[in-house]
Amino acid sequence: xxxxxxxxxxxxxxSSAITSIVILLIIIFLFKEGFGLFRxxxxxxxxxxxxxxxxxxxxxxxxxxxxxxxxxxxxxxxxGGKDESIYLLRFDEIFSIYSDEELGENYxxxxxxxxxxxxxxxxxxxxxxxxxxxxxxxxxxxxxNKNIGIPDFIYGKEWLPTTTPSPLFGxxxxxxxxxxxSFLAILIALPFGLGVAIYLSEIANNKVRxxxxxxxxxxxxxxxxxxxxxxxxxxVPIVQKMGNISAGETAFTGSLILAIMALPTIISISEDxxxxxxxxxxxxxYALGATQWQTIYKVVIPFASSGISAAIxxxxxxxxxxxxxxxxxxxxxxxIPHSIFESVRTIPATIAAELGEAPMGGTHxxxxxxxxxxxxxFTLVLSIISEIISNKQTxxxx
Amino acid sequence: MKKTIIxxxxxxxxxxxxKAQKIKGSDTxxxxxxxxxxxxxxxxxxxxxxxxxxxxxxxxxxLISGTTEIAQASxxxxxxxxxxxxxxxxxxxxxxVAYDALSVIVNPSNKVSKLTRExxxxxxxxxITNWKEVGGDDLKIVPxxxxxxxxxxxxxxxxxxxxxxxxxxxxxxxxxxxIMQSISQTKGAIGYVGFAYLNTxxxxxxxxxxxxxxxxxxxxxxxxxxxxxxxxxxxxYYLTKNTNKVKGFVDYILSPEGQKIVSNVGYITVx
Numbered sequence: 152x153x154x155x156x157x158x159x160x161x162x163x164x165x166s167s168a169i170t171s172i173v174i175l176l177i178i179i180f181l182f183k184e185g186f187g188l189f190r191x192x193x194x195x196x197x198x199x200x201x202x203x204x205x206x207x208x209x210x211x212x213x214x215x216x217x218x219x220x221x222x223x224x225x226x227x228x229x230x231g232g233k234d235e236s237i238y239l240l241r242f243d244e245i246f247s248i249y250s251d252e253e254l255g256e257n258y259x260x261x262x263x264x265x266x267x268x269x270x271x272x273x274x275x276x277x278x279x280x281x282x283x284x285x286x287x288x289x290x291x292x293x294x295x296n297k298n299i300g301i302p303d304f305i306y307g308k309e310w311l312p313t314t315t316p317s318p319l320f321g322x323x324x325x326x327x328x329x330x331x332x333s334f335l336a337i338l339i340a341l342p343f344g345l346g347v348a349i350y351l352s353e354i355a356n357n358k359v360r361x362x363x364x365x366x367x368x369x370x371x372x373x374x375x376x377x378x379x380x381x382x383x384x385x386x387v388p389i390v391q392k393m394g395n396i397s398a399g400e401t402a403f404t405g406s407l408i409l410a411i412m413a414l415p416t417i418i419s420i421s422e423d424x425x426x427x428x429x430x431x432x433x434x435x436x437y438a439l440g441a442t443q444w445q446t447i448y449k450v451v452i453p454f455a456s457s458g459i460s461a462a463i464x465x466x467x468x469x470x471x472x473x474x475x476x477x478x479x480x481x482x483x484x485x486x487i488p489h490s491i492f493e494s495v496r497t498i499p500a501t502i503a504a505e506l507g508e509a510p511m512g513g514t515h516x517x518x519x520x521x522x523x524x525x526x527x528x529f530t531l532v533l534s535i536i537s538e539i540i541s542n543k544q545t546x547x548x549x
Numbered sequence: 550m551k552k553t554i555i556x557x558x559x560x561x562x563x564x565x566x567x568k569a570q571k572i573k574g575s576d577t578x579x580x581x582x583x584x585x586x587x588x589x590x591x592x593x594x595x596x597x598x599x600x601x602x603x604x605x606x607x608x609x610x611x612l613i614s615g616t617t618e619i620a621q622a623s624x625x626x627x628x629x630x631x632x633x634x635x636x637x638x639x640x641x642x643x644x645x646v647a648y649d650a651l652s653v654i655v656n657p658s659n660k661v662s663k664l665t666r667e668x669x670x671x672x673x674x675x676x677i678t679n680w681k682e683v684g685g686d687d688l689k690i691v692p693x694x695x696x697x698x699x700x701x702x703x704x705x706x707x708x709x710x711x712x713x714x715x716x717x718x719x720x721x722x723x724x725x726x727x728i729m730q731s732i733s734q735t736k737g738a739i740g741y742v743g744f745a746y747l748n749t750x751x752x753x754x755x756x757x758x759x760x761x762x763x764x765x766x767x768x769x770x771x772x773x774x775x776x777x778x779x780x781x782x783x784x785x786y787y788l789t790k791n792t793n794k795v796k797g798f799v800d801y802i803l804s805p806e807g808q809k810i811v812s813n814v815g816y817i818t819v820x
Contacts, residue, residue, distance in 0.1 A: 217714065220712075220713075221674075221713045221714050222713060241712065242628065243628070280628075311714060311717070312697060313697045313703075314714055324718070383727060383730060383731075384730065387731070387734065388734045391734070391735065397688070397689040397691045397735070397736070397737045398691040398731070398735050398737070398738065399731075399734070399735065400720060400731065479722075479723070479727065482720035482721075482722070483696070483720060483721045483722065483723075484718035484719055484720045484721070485717070485718050486717055486718025494718065494720045496718075496721075504696045504697075504721070504723055505696065
């Protein structure tokens with residue numbers, strides 16, 4: 152008998168150890184993959200940007216490269232060069248200038264042809280695989296290819312992960328989008344959730360309570376895709392009509408859906424907190440002549456306030472991590488939001504939508520892992536706060 | 550008796566030799582390959598063909614690493630992918646199995662029914678923001694795009710935007726179904742979907758690639774005679790050393806019966 156107990160004890164110890172180790176490994180993996188981004192070059196690996204050596208420009212940042220290749224910067228003098236219009240040469244275009252025969256069977260003449268083009272055009276910028284570039288000497292010069300910097304990621308205002316030659320991984324629009332949607336959702340859900348919790352714990356009789364509680368728990372069990380579908384077909388057109396705006400996929404729509412999804416968390420946790428108010432406290436309140444309402448807002452709610460705060464924070468945590476429903480209704484435009492009636496893109500939605508096709512180990516893949524790290528830090532902070540608050544609660548009732 | 554044994558044995562070897570083909574790659578080509586593989590298996594019970602998606606890039610990298618026999622792709626093989634195959638000492642065979650056209654769609658209440666490529670580029674890069682600039686009502690334009698992971702996104706960017714980037718913060722939806730839904734309920738919306746998805750809830754736009762001289766209606770005839778400009782081929786890629794292994798299936802999909810499946814799935818036949 153004793154041996155059996157020992158064995159069971161050992162097994163439990165083992166399983167908790169394994170759980171902790173697995174969680175730790177996942178976190179380490181996340182950060183390891185994510186921080187690889189800062190060891191990757193700005194211009195795609197194996198490629199380079201080449202200009203004529205007479206061109207005084209030596210350095211370009213990712214945003215400038217993007218603007219050049221989008222045709223927004225058209226003259227070298229905008230980025231510190233001579234007053235010349237920029238001649239863009241993308242790799243594929245070489246095949247329309249020269250025929251396959253001229254380039255040779257294994258493209259052995261390609262480096263020489265490239266060299267010719269670059270020496271003939273002093274205003275050229277060419278984007279090519281490194282292996283086809285002639286030796287770096289006159290008349291060709293490579294633009295310095297630095298690694299992606301931490302500021303590019305943290306302060307970057309544009310998220311364009313598949314742009315060539317240099318993708319932009321700015322997280323500001325994504326972080327702001329995530330926070331906006333989540334906090335707005337809690338603002339909407341809180342009055343409702345608190346109302347329901349107070350009704351259930353203080354006013355409703357057992358029969359009503361026995362009906363409403365399971366219904367709310369059912370709400371927590373609906374898959375999030377179903378919420379997203381409901382949102383896209385029903386709520387998006389309603390928001391569009393009510394707000395009289397051009398498109399119904401907005402931060403506000405996402406918050407509405409998230410509010411519904413966060414309700415069960417808020418209701419059940421704050422109801423528990425309210426019901427934990429000792430009977431003695433309520434009875435003393437009544438004995439002093441307070442009405443039921445006075446008891447609720449002067450005694451019960453202040454006593455349960457830390458439990459309610461924990462409910463709010465867990466609700467925000469639920470909203471921040473939600474993926475599918477948000478992906479379907481917020482429109483996913485990666486832009487810094489200026490109003491709640493604009494499309495936003497959240498971090499989880501970005502990861503879900505893009506990871507599938509991001510080449511494994513590439514910069515895009517690493518950037519998505521780094522987004523995962525950011526998300527993890529958010530929820531970590533939130534759970535620490537809620538832990539602190541609920542510890543306060545237990546010490547108070549003790 | 551001996552003859553029978555030898556015959557069975559050689560048949561068995563033959564069966565081993567041709568069985569277990571793998572097709573991998575683009576999700577756009579996936580429904581076509583699946584349907585064709587099922588029918589092909591019915592006719593040739595000894596073969597097994599497994600078809601999986603994952604994206605054009607995934608399929609081609611599987612072809613390079615030798616884990617698939619056929620790579621299905623909704624875009625032409627990229628130059629560096631081709632180089633990798635050359636480096637491994639193999640040669641590549643490219644077969645066009647069908648064509649897919651992209652339609653530009655708007656809400657049915659929209660007055661605008663034709664646009665030039667330049668206007669489309671302006672709309673999707675954010676330089677044109679109101680429908681009155683292209684002959685419509687005074688209404689904000691709401692462009693919808695697909696997610697960056699989709700081959701359709703890349704193709705539209707290449708063909709219509711001439712490799713420029715979509716406007717910052719363009720709305721991007723995860724699936725064609727979501728695009729259709731949003732455009733049918735948003736007045737100022739514009740988006741792009743595969744030709745096969747067109748229905749009466751949205752309006753297809755006539756497109757001009759010659760600065761407004763001729764506008765082409767996206768219908769089967771125009772797509773087939775290639776006057777409609779936004780058409781992309783769908784490819785099968787395989788290594789020439791595997792020709793014997795895959796020839797049966799590739800020939801089947803190019804046969805009249807296979808091409809019938811192509812039009813059933815909603816794409817345009819090769820011939």
